[in-house]
Amino acid sequence: MSLSPAPSSTAAWAEAARIPVPFVYYQCPCRNLRASQGDVLSFDSLTQPPQGADILTLFPLPRLYFCQECARMCCPLCVAEEIACYYCPNCLFEVPTASVKAERNRCGRNCFECPVCENTLSVVSMVEPTPLAGAGGAGPAAIPASPGGSSSNNTHYLTCGACRWDSLEVGLQFERPTGLASQLQPHEDARKDAIEFENLRQHFEKFLKSKDANGPTPASHVGAGGLLRGLSGGGLNLPPSLLATIPGLASFASMSRRSSTLRAIRAEHKLEAYSSSVDLLKADDADRESAVVLSTSVTSLQQRLHQPNDHAVHKTALYPQRIQLRTKRSKRCRKCDHIVVKPEHKAQSTRFSIKMMASNHVPSITLAHPFPDKLEWDVPVRVIVRFTNPLDVPIQVALATAQSTIGTATADRTSQDLQNEPEEGNCQITLLAPNFVVDAARDIWDYDDDAATPAATLPVAVHQKARNFCCVYVQVTPKRPGSRQPSSEPARFVVETIKFSMLVHVQPLGHEQTSSTEVPGPEETAGTAAKPDKKAAGPLSCWVVIGLGDLIP
Amino acid sequence: MEDPPCVYDRSEYIETDTGNKVSRYSVICGSQNIVLGGKTVIQRDCMVRGDLRRTGAGHAVVVAIGRYCFLGERCVVRPPCKTYKGQFNYYPMKIADHVFIGEDSVIEAAQIGSYVHIGKNCIIGRFAIIKDCCRILDGAVVPPNAVIPSFSVYGGNPARLVDELPESIQEVYEQHSKEFFEEKFVLA
Ligand SMILES: [Zn+2]
Ligand SMILES: [Zn+2]
Numbered sequence: 209m210s211l212s213p214a215p216s217s218t219a220a221w222a223e224a225a226r227i228p229v230p231f232v233y234y235q236c237p238c239r240n241l242r243a244s245q246g247d248v249l250s251f252d253s254l255t256q257p258p259q260g261a262d263i264l265t266l267f268p269l270p271r272l273y274f275c276q277e278c279a280r281m282c283c284p285l286c287v288a289e290e291i292a293c294y295y296c297p298n299c300l301f302e303v304p305t306a307s308v309k310a311e312r313n314r315c316g317r318n319c320f321e322c323p324v325c326e327n328t329l330s331v332v333s334m335v336e337p338t339p340l341a342g343a344g345g346a347g348p349a350a351i352p353a354s355p356g357g358s359s360s361n362n363t364h365y366l367t368c369g370a371c372r373w374d375s376l377e378v379g380l381q382f383e384r385p386t387g388l389a390s391q392l393q394p395h396e397d398a399r400k401d402a403i404e405f406e407n408l409r410q411h412f413e414k415f416l417k418s419k420d421a422n423g424p425t426p427a428s429h430v431g432a433g434g435l436l437r438g439l440s441g442g443g444l445n446l447p448p449s450l451l452a453t454i455p456g457l458a459s460f461a462s463m464s465r466r467s468s469t470l471r472a473i474r475a476e477h478k479l480e481a482y483s484s485s486v487d488l489l490k491a492d493d494a495d496r497e498s499a500v501v502l503s504t505s506v507t508s509l510q511q512r513l514h515q516p517n518d519h520a521v522h523k524t525a526l527y528p529q530r531i532q533l534r535t536k537r538s539k540r541c542r543k544c545d546h547i548v549v550k551p552e553h554k555a556q557s558t559r560f561s562i563k564m565m566a567s568n569h570v571p572s573i574t575l576a577h578p579f580p581d582k583l584e585w586d587v588p589v590r591v592i593v594r595f596t597n598p599l600d601v602p603i604q605v606a607l608a609t610a611q612s613t614i615g616t617a618t619a620d621r622t623s624q625d626l627q628n629e630p631e632e633g634n635c636q637i638t639l640l641a642p643n644f645v646v647d648a649a650r651d652i653w654d655y656d657d658d659a660a661t662p663a664a665t666l667p668v669a670v671h672q673k674a675r676n677f678c679c680v681y682v683q684v685t686p687k688r689p690g691s692r693q694p695s696s697e698p699a700r701f702v703v704e705t706i707k708f709s710m711l712v713h714v715q716p717l718g719h720e721q722t723s724s725t726e727v728p729g730p731e732e733t734a735g736t737a738a739k740p741d742k743k744a745a746g747p748l749s750c751w752v753v754i755g756l757g758d759l760i761p
Numbered sequence: 762m763e764d765p766p767c768v769y770d771r772s773e774y775i776e777t778d779t780g781n782k783v784s785r786y787s788v789i790c791g792s793q794n795i796v797l798g799g800k801t802v803i804q805r806d807c808m809v810r811g812d813l814r815r816t817g818a819g820h821a822v823v824v825a826i827g828r829y830c831f832l833g834e835r836c837v838v839r840p841p842c843k844t845y846k847g848q849f850n851y852y853p854m855k856i857a858d859h860v861f862i863g864e865d866s867v868i869e870a871a872q873i874g875s876y877v878h879i880g881k882n883c884i885i886g887r888f889a890i891i892k893d894c895c896r897i898l899d900g901a902v903v904p905p906n907a908v909i910p911s912f913s914v915y916g917g918n919p920a921r922l923v924d925e926l927p928e929s930i931q932e933v934y935e936q937h938s939k940e941f942f943e944e945k946f947v948l949a
């Protein structure tokens with residue numbers, strides 16, 4: 209995107225992690241919790257606006273949770289996850305936790321993934337009723353077989369509806385169209401790499417057992433017990449099974465487990481030598497070389513990572529994989545251990561028995577229309593920021609800005625500088641309405657259609673006020689950061705994202721205060737107090753980063 | 762960023778008793794076989810093929826679309842077909858509530874759940890099943906017979922899992938579709 213020389217690593221990373229504009233992201237207070245040792249979230253701890261490197265603590269409101277115990281927002285990074293259930297994403301059957309390990313986190317039914325394109329494979333029969341000529345262009349491979357319609361001496365194979373790979377390419381066929389995983393089991397167990405893995409596992413487990421007998425293993429290294437027992441053990445906080453559900457991270461899952469156990473083993477120095485019983489990884493180099501030369505027959509990295517047994521180099525060795533299970537997780541606040549999200553156990557249910565989302569407690573902030581057409585240096589624009597109140601009491605909102613905002617880092621500064629200096633902002637902010645009240649949320653039919661405050665009576669810089677929202681103006685003037693003069697560096701076409709941070713302080717106004725503010729009707733104070741999730745909370749402050757758009761010089 | 766208001770001309774849309782708004786410039790075939798749940802918007806140049814129905818059977822619902830759904834311009838909704846035991850046939854399609862389908866997408870799914878957001882230029886293959894609370898990214902190609910479980914974000918060709926949606930997504934999509942119909946879809 210930029211023609212400038214390679215930027216420092218921090219800047220490059222920030223660029224890679226760029227949030228698409230326009231956006232309104234909230235900063236989770238967990239960063240400040242960590243910084244202030246006292247673990248008390250005070251107003252003072254929030255005086256520092258988010259810096260460039262804090263991009264990972266910024267989230268859109270729907271991603272944030274709310275812990276009522278701590279009266280704070282929680283982000284996906286500061287909740288602890290627990291697996292509530294495992295299920296297959298294709299057949300949607302729940303897999304009991306007890307059998308997940310034996311099935312190696314994969315579906316044990318009929319679900320296979322294409323080794324070429326990762327699509328789900330379907331089972332077809334060799335002998336098909338002849339398709340009608342020219343009927344919809346569907347070839348025989350596109351017709352899923354019916355278990356009832358197949359004759360006894362029929363054979364079946366797997367085929368991919370997306371890339372047309374089929375299991376006959378690797379000589380794989382089945383006698384019955386059901387229970388494919390169990391039909392394949394003996395074949396998979398007889399693989400050389402599977403045997404080697406099993407031997408290694410037994411070798412290390414024997415050792416770990418004897419070590420367990422001598423003294424307990426430090427639980428932080430090995431999930432108390434066998435080598436492969438603790439799915440939630442290992443070096444990472446995420447369970448490896450969880451990582452394994454993320455494409456491309458599957459290898460991390462096994463890596464973390466391996467490295468932590470190796471550390472534990474090295475500390476003991478008592479491991480007897482292991483001698484391989486299968487000659488597996490020998491005389492491969494010449495073979496690989498010739499394969500790379502004839503590059504059409506070599507697998508891609510992505511494909512190789514999806515072949516966990518042997519990371520097949522040749523396309524001819526690609527083998528259909530059973531589909532990896534996915535999980536439903538409950539989430540706890542890491543600070544106080546209270547549950548913020550608890551899904552229903554049924555695999556197909558989308559309901560939650562506990563769901564504490566920040567959007568029910570924190571006003572949602574959006575950029576309303578009309579939106580400025582064009583951003584230019586030194587040309588002030590007015591943006592309309594809408595605050596929508598989810599609480600059943602009115603809220604008093606106070607806004608503040610810091611002049612240093614998270615701008616795009618300059619390329620010529622080192623990462624050292626970036627950490628020490630406060631970063632320069634790329635726009636000047638004038639809050640025209642720093643204080644205002646947003647009325648309480650009510651059921652949709654309780655709103656009076658004509659209740660919008662007439663424009664003439666609106667406070668200064670309030671664009672619109674109705675129902676449970678209030679739109680205020682913020683004046684933004686994009687300012688070229690001082691170190692970057694346009695004439696001195698003509699060759700650089702850095703796209704600047706105009707963004708600024710804003711401290712939002714929310715003070716819920718109690719019901720008794722309602723009459724003193726401009727909210728008229730007293731009837732709703734009695735009516736809508738039934739929602740337990742929307743309990744009137746105490747004051748709350750957070751930093752919000754608003755990205756307006758890209759300024760292309 | 763909020764969606765811009767979508768201004769329309771009263772003469773362009775046919776409004777049904779249940780509040781559906783169907784553009785006169787869309788192609789609706791076999792409308793007696795199509796059910797719209799109410800407050801659903803079908804924009805111009807869309808094509809909904811209610812005429813592609815199972816041979817032999819009498820009157821049947823071929824395309825069922827729920828409430829607060831939105832079909833962007835130039836979408837094609839076509840019931841899935843296959844040859845089963847030598848017999849070529851079309852099968853009904855069901856789309857639940859609060860389903861947003863972006864421009865230029867082709868839908869041949871068997872079933873799309875509620876609170877689903879499908880981007881622009883997508884192809885949802887024959888007999889695909891998309892469960893509740895899902896998002897299909899722009900330009901994704903969902904292969905035939907694919908099953909997409911809840912809270913998934915699918916993208917690419919062939920589409921695969923790229924992210925998970927947050928737990929709040931049902932409220933987000935519901936609010937989005939209601940807001941669009943009640944406030945953003947305004948008369949010129
Ligand atoms: Zn956090
Ligand atoms: Zn399965």
Ligand SMILES: [Zn+2]
Pocket residue numbers: 322323324325326327368369370371372373
């Ligand atoms: Zn494939």
Ligand SMILES: [Zn+2]
Pocket residue numbers: 275276277278279541542543544545546
């Ligand atoms: Zn907590």
